[in-house]
Amino acid sequence: MRFQARSTLAAVCAVALLGTGCGTTSINAGSAGGPDPEEICEGPTEDYTIGVSQANVAEPYRVRMNTDIRRAAAEVEQFDEVQFLDAAQDNSRQVSQIRTLITKQVDLLIVSPNEAAPLTGVVSRAYNSGIPVVVLDREINGDSYSTFIGADNEKIGRKAGEHFADRLLPDGGKVVELRGLSGSTPAAERGKGFRAGIRGSGIEIIASADGQWLRAEAQSKMDAILKAHPRVDAVYGHNDPMAEGAHLAARSAGRASGTEFVGIDGLPIPSGGIKAVQRGRLSATFVYPTGGEEAITAAKKMLIDCEPVPAKQTLPTRLVTPENAAKVYRRLNSR
Incomplete structure (x- = not known):
């Protein structure tokens, strides 16, 4: 691991939480600070240490992301x-862990933030102290990073809404939305996109609850919603575990028959969303690449x-239905 090229810059910046103004030429041209490409790149003759700050490992999607990395x-x-x-869905813990990685002077930081606002300062601090930063899946506020890698969550949400309107509930119906963690950018974007997709369709969102991306939490929230609403035609889960929990x-x-369940992630693993579509537990899912390999x-x-x-790399996605689930599963596992 290399320390000398960045030691002076890191020492100056480490005293400030945000560290604005440190750095010279930015890898991400949209940011005013950041690492100097000539300083961070030592070529193939050096060894490098990478720090990975993961929002949690309770979601199968994040376990797969770490595996891909x-x-x-x-x-x-x-x-x-x-x-x-592993931040275990704790913003303070993730901030502390990233501070530790800054102190250790890792050569590069990969971070998937638990929530955007609480992580913005410390990620900016890492970037402006001279550490290149790859932000995965969930964004921070601003552009103090080298590159963001993720799918278009608003587009996925819109496509999900259109699938409900065109295929699942063409005559309208009552839908429950199980959201991801409220402060995370995918939750906001998947919700916004879904509403755009169902606009004018006669579909009504009768209940919306924060399932925190977790199956057990979503199951508990759905249980309460079912008690309060005698009619539920479909469930839109912001990820597959929440849709499965519902x-x-x-x-x-005794109300699963005749109810449509749709999620997002489409992991190509035996316990993932694609197999859930094949086995009839989910009506559809959307493949959401982890970005680990791209990072x-x-x-x-x-x-x-x-x-x-x-500065931004948008990953492709696709709708998975019973008609194409087996083919998509095979293709993703042949890579």
């Missing part, structure tokens, strides 16, 4: 060490190849 990093011999830290609650109440590709470009990276 670990697998891709193992193929780059210069990536000597990858340190994974299905479990409806099945326990390591970006790290290699910045640290080893001395190449620029785009």
